[in-house]
Amino acid sequence: MAEPAADAMQAPRGRFRDLTAYLTEHRGVLGGVLVLSVLGAGLSLAQPVVVNRVIGSIGTARSPAPEVAGLVLLVLGAGLVGAVHQYLLERTAEGVVLSARRRLVGQLLHLPVREHDARRAGDLVSRVGSDTTMVRAALTGGLVDALGGALVFTGALVGMALLDPLLLGITLGVVLVAVVAVVVASARIQSLTRSAQEAVGRLAAGVERAVSAVRTIRAGGATDREIARLEAEAVSAYGYGVRVAGVGAVLWPISGLAVQGSFLAVLGVGGYRVASGALAVADLVTFILFLFMMVMPLGQFFSAVTTVRTALGALGRIQEILDLPREDADDAPDRTDPAPRPGSGAAGPGEGRRPVELVFDEVSFAYGSGRPVLERLGFTVPAGSTTAIVGPSGAGKSTLLSLVERFYDPDAGSIRLDGTDVRAMSRADLRARIGFVEQSAPVLAGSLRENLVLAAPEADEDSCRAVLDAVNLLERVQAHPDGLDATVGDDGAGLSGGERQRLAIARALLADTPLMLLDEPTASLDSRNEKALHTAIRSAAAGRTVLIVAHRLSTVAGADQIVVLDQGRVTAVGTHDELLSTSELYRELARHQLLV
Template sequence: MAETPVVELPPAGARGAGAREPSGGSGVLEAEARPDTPEIPAAPLRSLIGYLAEHRRVLVVIVVMSLAGAGLTLLQPLLIQRIISSVGGSGSLSTAASWLVAAVLGAAVAGAIQQFLLERTAEGVVLSARRRLVSHLLRLPIAVYDTRRAGDLVSRVGSDTTMVRTALTGGLVDALGGGVVFLGSLVAMVFIDPVLLGITLAVVAVAAASVIVVSGRIQRLTRSAQDAVGRLASGVERGVSGVRTIRAAGATEREIDRVGAEATSAYDFGVRVARIGALLWPISGLAVQGSFLAVLGLGGYRVAAGVLSVADLVQFVLYLFMMLMPLGQFFGAVTTVRAALGALARIDEILAVPAEQDHEPADRRSAPPAAVRSGGVEITFTGVDFRYQADRSVLREVSFTVPRGSTTAVVGPSGAGKSTLLALVERFYDPTAGSIRMDGVDLRALPRSVVRSRIGYVEQDAPVLAGTIRDNLVLAAPAADDVRCREVLAAVDLLARVEEYPDGLDAVLGDDGAGLSGGERQRLAIARALITEAPLLLLDEPTASLDSRTEQALTAAIASVASRRTVLIVAHRLATVIHADRIVVLDRGRVAAIGTHTELLDSNDLYRQLAQHQLLA
């Protein structure tokens, strides 16, 4: 079987807010993006077009409305020219005026419809981008979360997707209709006076070239600005989630300065974007003023010379303004699209990370899924090695068996790799070498969904999600009724506490289970694992936050279910596991000894030392 690639992690950096060091003391450190890090190329325009494709039908209507408005706008100077001519006696003044009013009103109605559909489509594009990004974020391999800050990931869902919206509302579709007005005006101006048109185009060409050059800089700076916003969001998330720790340590002012520095960085990049963007306005203004002055000066001379009539000059000036107006839209569209592509690059960067696959490639599925038997499952570790980083092994040649229906404990010093064993069974990671088998079948031959459906897992930090108590309990067992919920709550000695809430099971908890004590949160997490009736229970320090009375009650509850399940429990407090069927002692990633509590006291110095320190020898 091919060796699993090492989970490569970046060199030392700041750890993400709320991120835990993977068990075994692996010291997974965070890659904190900095302004001087290599730039990731901005997203190509086809990436933006991909988001627009699903709204193509509405976009067709928007384009039709834009073209209709452009056509009616182009008709107006011609009608004005006829009105001026009719004053001299040729043509019907009332008819031309009626057509002019109709053209103005028609253009306004088409513009209103276009704007509404455009705004709605822009919101639809943002919705699609956010759904796609969130769906992908929640399917990323666990190793990705070890190296990225939560706040930065959240900012991609929020501010970056919003910038994609500006690509539409900022003039992308308007620029299409404006292009029609621009070309139509050019054609009309050719027939009126080619000489005046040549002077106009010379000024416009210089302005357009300048805008294109400047906008490329805006795209790069926008990407850097959004990275800075991501770091700011990470800093705020770190401060809010750890506010108690920060305040208790007297570090409030330092943390404010730290987040303030990130805010200043975001400000600096924003100012640089604004500085470059500010160059576009004088360029646009110079194009308008230069063209207008040239046309008035040369056009007035040609009228005086009898080459051009006053009505034609007025018509030419109106077409000039109509040509310059979409030119401004074009400048705006280039700027907003460039900025959106800078933000879109950050979205595409995450979408390019391969999601965790439920099914492995065909050559890894060497055996059919094992059937679940009564009394739990058997787990076998055979020569398991694992590395978070290429230069440091967390587990080395780990081999032992967890018999079906037994309770097996894993103990050892901090950093020995205990919790990593559970993470490997959950398939958050795969072994670098060796294999882990469930009832004789390599876990890598089973879909992750099958593996996890057979496991009740309680993490070391016992996280509780924001929402109701019921939401937390039935997270992995949505069909569980109130009777079952109360049974598991009673089993972990939490039912009386829940009944203190007026809403009972429907009581709302805050972020990270705010409203419950640390021990209560841990018991709720254990109840969430018990309610699944999974044949395998993985318990990572399940009694770490419990008092001695509750610890005894919970230990008894675990023992009561162990007869019909397999239990693999990691513990620092040996009192929790002295009655386990077998205890595995890990030391520096290796199995140092296996036996019962009594056997290990007699045969293993490390276990004896651990027991003596906890007054259990």
């Protein structure tokens, strides 16, 4: 079992500079947004001044019509600018989410296999979905708006200071108390949001686990237990959500009280100053208008503090994945370009391909700090040969293939392909030379064709039909009205286990690589299809090197050599007949399978 990665145990906090890094990608549009913010602020700040002139013209011979017309134009202009501003802001927010999702998807598919082994798939998916959506809220929730609103706030303060410094002082005293309370309380939101998103991630992982194994769960009568398990995760997420809501419930009244308190204070003190003749009615009305203009960006500030704190909680989970080293981070600096796959259209089947030699030299490997799975393992797979790996479960057979593919690297020793240590090759170059059929034979949701040409996207129809015929699957495909375009569901739903296995083998055959790795290729096949597949493997072995892991000895009895593994060590090497005479373990395996 792989151990959890250390990074998974120490999740970093979201940083504001990580958020601004996404914003700088859209600095052109954001520049336009800020220009519109300045323009909107100017149009808004001009309105109280015009209102002051309209009130001042009352009782005089001068007509207020020009000022009224100007006020109408200012209001309409501010509305138009606000609409364009909001559209650009929303578009930028969507662009930020797109950037975050692109980075996450690219990073997830380039993470080392050990990271995928240590993490739950549903939790990783939730980071692409719900966590990135919360980052979007940081923009639409007021971050950029707050920057533009700062201009209105500043302009309103200047106007209020010119009208009556005493009233301004009273207003700022009330507002300052509210600002301090919001900043202190919002700090709690970030940590709570992260905990809430982690709970949502666990819930998503649990749902993914249950849905992917729904047949097993129902057959085992465990449906109600799984529902209870998922409900417990949902309750945990609910609890954190309620705590976030509780902090938010404290913040919103603070904002309202600041507005209401400042308004009542201005109205009371301002009314007294008007009655005493220290302040004109028009100036008091203008001051109150400026106060309301100051209130809107103040609300934006409160909203921005809350939403940014919330977004940073989710952003910490995103950055946790983005900060992990990619699988190719340790590729050799002098790596070559990937070798073209013959089946991809670079060459016809078998053209330019020559078999390769594979050497295991004193290879040792352990998952994390666990016991060694392979210990000082050494043998050679001659070029053009078919070599089989057999042994009891847990002997390290599948791990050995993972090391060839460089899903993991050996802790000691080396694996050499035609004399070159595979660690001196880029993974892309190495894997372009290998066809790999996994034991579980995964099938991707989509069409049969998409699965078949995964490693050979340029393969033509005739090549596809040829490999399907080789694995005894062509008749099944032709019987479907959609043929190769027939749809398969998640995990190959709609195909039998044997059909999934044969499709995976056909995919490897179509790639037409010089080295083929087969992990239990006949595990899900009946005797008729197993016989047909033996013929296909013998045909595929012509002109290439084949390394095959098998429990069924009948699958590999005709191999050029058979390597017997036990507890991570090579105990015997030879042909089927030789091993029956020299290897007690091999004789025991053959006896259990009625081959002797």
